[in-house]
Amino acid sequence: MIARRLALLLCLYGLFSVAFLTVNARGNWDFVLWFRGTKLLGISLVAVAIAVATVLFQTLTHNRILTPSLMGFDALYALLQTVLVFTLGGFGFSQLSAQTSFFSSFTIMMVASLLLFGSLLGKSVDGRREDIHRLLLTGIIFGVLFRSFSSFLQRLIDPNDFVVAATSAMASFNSINADLLLVSSLMIAAALVATWRMRFDLDVMALGRDAAVNLGVHYKRQVYAMLVIIAALVSVSTALVGPVAFFGLLVSNLTYQLLPTHRHAILLPAASLLSACVLIGGQVVLEQVLNLSTPLSVIVEFLGGLTFLILILKGRNR
Template sequence: MVERRLIYALLLFVVCAVAFLTVNARGNWEFVLWFRGTKLLGISLVAIAIAVSTVLFQTLTKNRILTPSLMGFDALYALLQTALVFFLGGLGFAQLAPQVSFFTSFFFMMLASLALFGTLLGQSQQARGEDMHRLLLTGIIFGVLFRSVTSFFQRLIDPNDFVVAATSSMASFNSINGDLLLVSSVIMALGLIAAWYLRFDLDVLALGRDAAINLGINYKQRVYVTLVIIASLVSVSTALVGPVAFFGLLVSNLTYHLFPTHRHAILLPAASLLSACVLIGGQTILEQLLNFSTPLSVIVEFLGGVTFLLLILKGRSR
């Protein structure tokens, strides 16, 4: 049954992709397909990265209302963008090569992730289940710290530069730089291959620490590798379009509802396809029907926030 639904999701993705490429297309088809195809690839990469990283994170935490944004990735990205504007100025930041901004954001987010994971998970803990709880708490604290430093920088810069910093720190699915897609695809491909290789181990990790160890899984090693995969995927998607806090929550819970299975061999591709369908379909509607009257990120974050509140209220009612 879930395999059949996976095929339906694939067909829906194809329909959304074809509609994105062809609806209201006029003029030179070669240029239109190249222009829209580049944007389609970028949106698909971001959608897959967010969906897979969220499912993996929720598997490790065994909680379906948590997302990788809790680790402070979005706050760190905003801090990096604001710091660049602070030191270079708005004009200097605008003249900065996109590759420099991308690799700066990706490098520091990966560095912070590895430092955090290595420090907390590398210690020998006697108490069971403490590692992940301490990791979440530390990530939340660092997120607050990054936001505070960002606010401090924003108070010091020129008001015109503040507009540049604020704009660059917001998610935008409309300004994906095509020059960054190749390196992003390579990094994402490595992360997705690693996640697919661990798909059966992830099924066991979802049972909890004790069950995974009793079944012969090297728990700490698998958790660390999975967290590195999550960090790489989140870093790529954030560096490409900016932080998107609640979209992963929306897509992951939609996947759990439509694909009621514990098998990550189904959940990972299903979440990727549904995520791509939501972003591509939403962008098509906004571009061709609403003429960009509302940014897609605003709608996505609104729906994700509503989903978060519904999950919280549902949990309290039990």
């Protein structure tokens, strides 16, 4: 049954990809395939990064209603964009190269996350669950602080610059820069290889700290490794398209319902495929049926937030 469902997801991904590349395609096919192909690759990379990061985060926290956005990554990204607009102005910000914006966002988010992890978990002797909870609470507090500071700066800037800052802080799947895809692919591939090598340890860690330690897993080292991978995946995806807070929650819980297993060798590829199907299929519908009347990120956030509320009300966090 699991193999058939994985094969179905793979077929759906192929179907949506072909539809994305060919539906209503006119003119020079070389240009069309290159233009749509770069967007397809970018969307696929973001989908895989968000799905894997969310599954890892939920395994680490033993809670299926939490996402890496609780660590304040999206708020930090929005603050960074606002600070750049505040400092350079809307015109100066628009003159920044895509590479400069990408690497500055990625570097700042990675440094901030490593400092946070090192300061809060470095004092821990064995990486207990209480340390993870303290890390989550600290991330939430920093997220509120970043959002408040962003709001303060946005009140000080020119209204035209405010529009630039607000737009840059929103996720966009229509303007993925092709020049960033190679470096993004390499970063995400490295994180995925490291995650795949940990897949059996992840199965054990899902049982809890005590069970993992008793079964021979170096728990604290694995916690550090998982947090670094999560930070890298979220940083790359956020720097590439912008923050998507609840999308990972949506696809991870759909994956748990579709494939009721605790084996990460199945959950990780299934969540990645499902995530790509949702984003690519949604983009096809928005472009070809709804004529881009609303951004895909708005619909994704709405569905993800609705999923979050349903899970909270049902009390199903495990």
